[in-house]
Amino acid sequence: MDKQYSDSSERGIRIEGLKKRYGHGDTAVDALKGVDMYVAPGEVVGLVGPSGSGKTTMLKCLGAVIEPTAGRMTLGRDVIYDDGWKIPDLRTLRRDKIGFVFQAPYLIPFLNVTDNVALLPMLAGKSNAEARKQAIELLKALDVEHRSSAMPSQLSGGEQQRVSIARGLVNHPPVILADEPTAPLDSERAMAVIRILNQMARQFDTAIIVVTHDEKIIPTFKRIYHIRDGVTYEEAGEGRGFD
Amino acid sequence: MISLAGRDILHSWGKFVFTGIGLGLLIGVTLTMAGVYRGMVDDANVLLDNSGADLWVVQQDTLGPYAEPSSIYDDTYRGILGMSGVARAANVTYLTMQVRQQVDGGTRDVRAMVVGITPDGPGHPGQPGYLVDGRHLTRGHYEAVADIAAGFALGERIRIRRNEYTVVGLTRRMVSSGGDPMVFIPIKDAQEAQFLKDNDAIVMQRARTAQNPALNRPGVPGLLDAVIASQSTNPTVNAVLVQVKHGADPDAVAEPIRRWKRLTVYTRAQMQDILIKKLIATAAKQIAMFLVILAIVSAAIVAFIIYTLTMGKIREIAVLKLIGTKNRTIAAMILQQAIALGLIGFVVGKISATFWAPIFPKYVLLESGDAIRGFVAVMVICVLASVLAIRAALKVDPAEAIGG
Known part of the structure; x- marks a missing residue:
């Protein structure tokens, strides 16, 4: 059984002075130059910025996919990174503590909807029946239960994205990283996805960071982090529509 | 835990089965080549058995x-x-x-x-x-x-x-x-x-004998007839x-x-040695070369197929790694698919060889032992062939699942 992290009442994510440098010497590029960010449990914040501003690098650092150069990251009471990884098993960290929602849903094409969602609890050691039950409950909450036996190729774009959100939420991670989740969707479906993310954040007390440059959804965030040249600037958003 | 390999095979079973059939035909050819060699050895033994002899007395x-x-x-x-x-x-x-x-x-x-x-x-x-x-x-x-x-x-x-x-x-x-x-x-x-000889040859031979003064002496009656008689009979076996x-x-x-x-006398063991190690030795080496080449080609094809199938799932593998799937789960998925492909190939190959062996003009002997050895070889080849794909899959960066 993999290491289970301590349950924490403080489920938010905090980043202090996060830096990431690619390359060495004269060719080195500082993608992140000391980023600060805090997202509370149940909160959905936007991370916006132009291409090349460091959004994806930041997402990869937050997702424990690439190693930052310096800084500190905490998830709840767990220090994940402090000028070096403090968690020995990043794979288990990603599986249990971080949910991912991608620009394209990237569902596993040879698994049906239920098993796409149930795969994570199964990987965490739950029985197939238990994992599927958990997946069905989430699919019901996201209103795609009726498609539970369908293959991903049989779903519409909106349905695929909802299944992808279900997969990100199924292990009840304290933080979800959503990378351009509304990019391939029209306005109506994009707003539906943001509405679902807000509902899920409140329902599961999850901190959600939405990386986007989709003008349609930016006004929905209460707080927005702008990132430019590897530095973040926080501002209050309009936050309309989803309370 | 669900079987990722099994689900993937079921999802694209048509592609998988047709690939397996293609591989199976190649395995069938390999098994048949082994059968041709066994048939040659069996023919040699049958020749000895059918002679009913314990000793062969020869020149x-x-x-x-x-x-x-x-x-x-x-x-x-x-x-x-x-x-x-x-x-x-x-x-x-x-x-x-x-x-x-x-x-x-x-x-x-x-x-x-x-x-x-x-x-x-x-x-x-x-x-x-x-x-x-x-x-x-x-x-x-x-x-x-x-x-x-x-x-x-x-x-x-x-x-x-x-x-x-x-x-x-x-x-x-x-x-x-x-x-x-x-x-x-x-x-x-x-x-x-x-x-x-044909009649013309006999007439010519008799004329040549009659023209030979050593064999057609005027003072020795009957000599020419005796020589001609000896030329037209064969007292040897x-x-x-x-x-x-x-x-x-x-x-x-x-x-x-x-x-x-x-005279030279051979026992059964010595005659078997002559037939198998001398008479059919070159043909056996020829077949052995074919077997080696076919095995290498089969291995290359399996490796290529598994590698291609895996490369077609790079994005899925990146997602699986990102969401916390263990490397051994991904490796097992690829290995199981390689083994499944080998199993399909072997079954198709064995059935094909069994059906087409009797059509061959010479005896093709498909031995159970060869089938078992072939099965083990196919499995080993599939496992080895999957190593390349597993290495490629394990090198996939989970970051590839995240855009940018």
Whole structure:
């Protein structure tokens, strides 16, 4: 059984002075130059910025996919990174503590909807029946239960994205990283996805960071982090529509 | 935990099954090549078994009668019969030639090994061991017993050189080491057929003999006739087949024949050695080379297929790694698919080889042992072939699942 992290009442994510440098010497590029960010449990914040501003690098650092150069990251009471990884098993960290929602849903094409969602609890050691039950409950909450036996190729774009959100939420991670989740969707479906993310954040007390440059959804965030040249600037958003 | 490999196979079963069938046909060819080699060895053993001999007496310093020409006088067997430990002995002559068959409105030539035997009935050295139809040779001339693979029917008349023979019996699995069906005829006919010349050649030979002053002396009446008579007869056979008495040691029986008759004598083991290690050795090496090449090609194809299938799932693998799937789960998925592909391929290959083996003109012997060895080899090849794909999959960066 993999290491289970301590349950924490403080489920938010905090980043202090996060830096990431690619390359060495004269060719080195500082993608992140000391980023600060805090997202509370149940909160959905936007991370916006132009291409090349460091959004994806930041997402990869937050997702424990690439190693930052310096800084500190905490998830709840767990220090994940402090000028070096403090968690020995990043794979288990990603599986249990971080949910991912991608620009394209990237569902596993040879698994049906239920098993796409149930795969994570199964990987965490739950029985197939238990994992599927958990997946069905989430699919019901996201209103795609009726498609539970369908293959991903049989779903519409909106349905695929909802299944992808279900997969990100199924292990009840304290933080979800959503990378351009509304990019391939029209306005109506994009707003539906943001509405679902807000509902899920409140329902599961999850901190959600939405990386986007989709003008349609930016006004929905209460707080927005702008990132430019590897530095973040926080501002209050309009936050309309989803309370 | 669900089987990722199984789900992937079920999801794209058509592609998987067709790939497996393609691989299976290649495995079928490999199994058949092994069967061709086994068939050659079996043909060699069958030749020895069917001769009914314990010893082969041949011309001194030759590897006759199968691997080299051998010629000994046809009365040699009488002396051998009187030697200690010998139960039965009989002359035998082997000729590989075309036997002509009359078919509707024409003729058909059948490549066959014509065996000249003494018509002494079953159990005698050189006789076909059993018949599937008809009777054994009983007359001294113009009767034949043929292997059914030759395609002759009972009562049919066949032509060997200038003489016609009636097929009086049919036998089965009596073949030469090269797989040609045997046709048994009386020894006297075989001796004649071995050196039989056409009429023009006989006339010319007689004229040349008559023109030779050494053979046509005016003062020696009857000399020319005697020389011509000796030229038109063949007092030799290829070998004498010997059966030893019950309990006698073939090596002990062979030794005095070698010593006193000035002939070479081979035991069963020595003759088997000659046939398998000398006569079919080159063909066996040829087949072994084919087997090695086919195995390498099969391995390369499996590796290529598995690698291509894996590369087609790079994004899914990146997602799986990002969401926390263990490397061993991903490796197991690829390995299981490689093994499943090998299983499908082996089943298709075995069935294919079983179906097409009887169609081959020569005997193809598909042994269970070879099938088991083939199965193990296919599994090993599949496992090794999947290593390349597993390495590629494990190198996939989970960051690839995140855009940018």
